Amino acid sequence: MKKENEAFRIFFTGVGGQGTLLATRLVGEAALEAGVPVLMSEIHGMAQRGGVVESSVVMGRAVSPTIADGEADIVVAFEPLEAVRALPKCNPKTVVITSISPILPFAVTVGQRVYPDLEALYGMIEPKVASLIRVDAEGLAKSLGAERSSNVVMIGVLAGLGILPASKSCFEQALRIIIPERLLEPNLRALGAGYEFGSERS
């Protein structure tokens, strides 16, 4: 089956301020650029006061803009704890991409709860899904002089996996549409580095 005729459901999760919604939009624009039907869903408001930010992109033949439990094809987590919290969205065929940089919840920073060991977190995900891809998005972004673009690195990885029916140039064009000219260059680098990382793991 041609990729365009398949259904893709991508669930994004992160913490307020990580650029989750911008990253979601990037994937949407890339799909549009590729001529693939797309719908994205976001939750605004209360969720942004330091809480979890979730969004979803469905493309191809999937038209329901929300992703039911067990129905995500791909989960992109901008924070490892949130990758685990998104487990109910996963099934044994789901590909999970997670950033490896924790953002500590308040209950943890003040010592009321413990942030689980990262390896333990990955261990909760790995046996239950098709694959878990860990990305040092922050490190990669920093090494490129694009500190604020770790969200774009993550999208680069998603693009590089070659699962979605949108080429690298579609994602680059999407960046040009969304990102102001003066910030474009570092973001293109971030996307490229993520893309390379992703294509090595595809």
Added chain:
Amino acid sequence: MHELLIEQTQRPQLLLGNEAIVRGALESGVGFVAAYPGTPSSEIVDRFAQLGGEAGIYVEYSVNEKVSMEVSAAAAICGVRSLCAMKHVGLNVAADAFMTLSYVGVKAGMVIVVADDPFLHSSQNEQDTRYYAKLSGIPMLEPATPQEAYRMVIEAFRISEKFRTPCLLRTTTRVNHCRGPVEIGTIPPARGFSGEFKKDPFNLVTLPAVGRKLRLALLDRTQRLREESEGSPLNFVSGTGDLGIITSGVSHLHVLDAVRSMGLEDKVKILKLGFTHPQPKALITEFLAGVAKALVVEEVEPFIEEAAKVCAQESKLSVEIAGKGKGLVPQAFELDSVKVKKAIGNFFGIAYEPPNVIDAPDLPQRPPNLCPGCPHRATYYAVKKVFGEEAIYPTDIGCYTLGILPPLNAADFLICMGSGVSTAGGFSKVQDRPVVPFIGDSTFFHAGVPGLINAVSNGHKILLVILDNGTTAMTGHQPHPGVELTEKGRIEPKVSLERLVRGCGVTLVETINPLQVKKSQQVIRDFKNKINEAGVGVIISKSPCPLFENRMTKKKKKIVFRTDESKSCAECKKCITELGCPAFFVESSDGVEHVFIDESLCMGCSVCSQICDSISPKRI
């Protein structure tokens, strides 16, 4: 040029549902827009506010939803196309206007956008606005996607103008905050917003005699609207088969996914309704007559299901109709494709194995919290220091509702906008504990004033605390009548809160700066003693939302605070157990716990340094 004003493009634009509504209204020649913000509808008026000047449109942030509807109605009566937008509970506030505006009608098109919030993502209840259409006799359209929202707002203006009635565009969160491709058209040349009022009191002044005449006209109009609905392309049938599904809004998308993934394309026929009031009874009846069984898939209440059952009864059809009625489609919260597949499987007797849901383990939560440097935290801290757990704290709707969380625990009762001050008065009459209601500045202007006047005139005993952060923070920093900070600098507020409070008859009033911890406590203590005699006291706790202040003044922070690392926090940690600013974190070395302040989060408000000697400022 604002991105929503661009010329027609070949490539579809990726628009938020709310942006698609704005674009559709622009293409319909809207000249007058008014709204009070409310999630998930806020971006509609926000985008209009951004582009209004450029597009030659009058745009206002009204003081509440009722006012927004009334000013918009007046514009439409004068021949200026108008739009007002609100969240579902906003329509409760505007309901008085809504129910009789349906009698009086309009001259130019008027669209009322009402955004429902199934699952209560950002709301206090999950109500189904569609019953308001039925209650009022106002026509209603229900889109499923941004593309449909765009198309339907254009259609809503057409229907409104043709039938001289406001038209309701009912959305849900998954339409408002869904982003999707929209094929846009052209915006007509700006025609401004000047209209003309023609006196016609015996049609426009709803005396009982006039109302009686208009009531009959309304019923007649409803019949004509039903004919319009019968022939509307917004209601359509797709697929073939003898199993029927009737659906509307975003549920249609869940149905399409479910039917495709269950391989039922040649077994299921779908009636998708977009013009959902008045309902196309003949179309529904014809559909029911052509299927063996019919499942109604819709979110929240059984609005279409009830109509379908009425249609079947009136035409003596014995077709089995189910939905909420048989418990197949959940009545509470949002639907999704799995819930719909289960309902389809159960009702049509088709095998379906839902996915095995993997449970997430118990993880540290990330509840939303008041931001670092939020002045509300300081106010709650000061009030709790004086009143402790003894007082009852009715609260209201805004960021400050988060005062419910520990360690502040400063919220005891809430039903709706403005309920804090009114319910406080009731509490004070039937029990003896002190009553200290909280209300935000924008909420006070919106719905708090009548409650305060009521408290004064009926001798209630309350200490009202107005949390004045100078903006409508929760929904994205929209202006209100008391705004002082603007992008162009500080202005005199158009309506002074303190003068307004005094004008309500309150004599015991004082404005405090909650970031001055000891002074604030002193005033609160003083008021605690005085309200026994005065009855009503009002403290205006005034300090700008730091996010808003930064946006308006572009001021960079100059100081942050730090803790003295030589002192142990092991025995105290009151900064965490009583204040709980998210900038605090705890680290242990050699088994001794110490509180630190994350400099990147600290806003430099200084409140913590006033409650702990070990905290001091640091220049950056």
